[in-house]
Amino acid sequence: MDTLHHITRPAIDQLPRLERAALINSLPGFRALNLCGTRDLRGDTNLSILSSVVHLGSNPPLLGMIIRPNSVPRHTLENLEATGSYTLNHLTPDIIRQGHQCSANYPVNVSEFEATGLTPWYSQSHPAPYVAESRIRIGMTFLERIDIARNGVHLVIGEVTEIFLPREALGQDGYVDLNAAGTVCGSALDAYHLPEFVARLTYARPDRPVAEIDANGNPVS
């Protein structure tokens, strides 16, 4: 086995701030990227890019997301708490630059939709703005904010109220073919990647080997 480079905790703590942020943000691995759409109580739109959306449960369908209080998505947090509503929109290759630009620190009265050229789109049943250019769009209702006292970040918990996605990306067993939908992922603070499908595997059991299945859950011969 080749030798890996060893970075100790004292070495991490001595890194310049931006270098440390790039390194530590790289550690989870590739990250889900979502554009989060909200409106304030006057109806003005806001859009931020999030890299820490996680699955919390399927019944009821709950997603969580980490928001730092001193970061750009703070307008997002204010809006979703005020209105109870937000959207999550997958990033696709066509809109990487616009999505990244949403992380710029715009004044509160500037809509990232207008600033980046992304298009707000509304469903008939959800008040928060979706991103028309996005191919997977999720309507969310705010439920709870958990404050993590240790370093001041927030875990925002919401429930899924509706989903829009390409019909051909939805498998017969509920699997969503994110590759077919063109969803991208991120790494560190500023890198964008397009995943290529490697394999889907059967439910693992202690007493038998796993086998490959397709996007509908059927065996691959």
Added chain:
Amino acid sequence: MDTLHHITRPAIDQLPRLERAALINSLPGFRALNLCGTRDLRGDTNLSILSSVVHLGSNPPLLGMIIRPNSVPRHTLENLEATGSYTLNHLTPDIIRQGHQCSANYPVNVSEFEATGLTPWYSQSHPAPYVAESRIRIGMTFLERIDIARNGVHLVIGEVTEIFLPREALGQDGYVDLNAAGTVCGSALDAYHLPEFVARLTYARPDRPVAEIDANGNPVS
């Protein structure tokens, strides 16, 4: 714009359990995958696969991870709470099947290392087992468990104590080239993907367009 398929909340709630789980687990997008290594107080090893590791902060370096109480990683939770120590190890294409097999519901006295053929490896400064086949390995010290009362899941918070990674994957500005390290990502409950690099972009500011940079943070001409 083409028409997207609309899934309402009542339709989600009426799905069969496994179909709903596949759909809702697909919603965050591509997910970081990590093998989590622990030992119990007798020294017996355990390894689980996690898909919800998130960045919480860089100074101090904190990572969070979601663990469901009734899921396979419950031995992981017991061990890291008992010993205060765990490891996170990136999944690479070579070990996708072994990593997936770690999600099988083995008895508590069976080590997933032995069951899957993955190799435990120890550093001189950290008591929990790393995965020798993994190219990015992170030593973690357990700090805190936050219980999410709403649906019984736990957010486990830990701090980074050491990092092992390929020297050539570490950029001059702290960026880790996960593509060079061969890190894979996941989607839904059972799919594995290998991301291809698309672009890295400069820090976004309201008053200027973003530009491409390389893995060392230098401009791409």
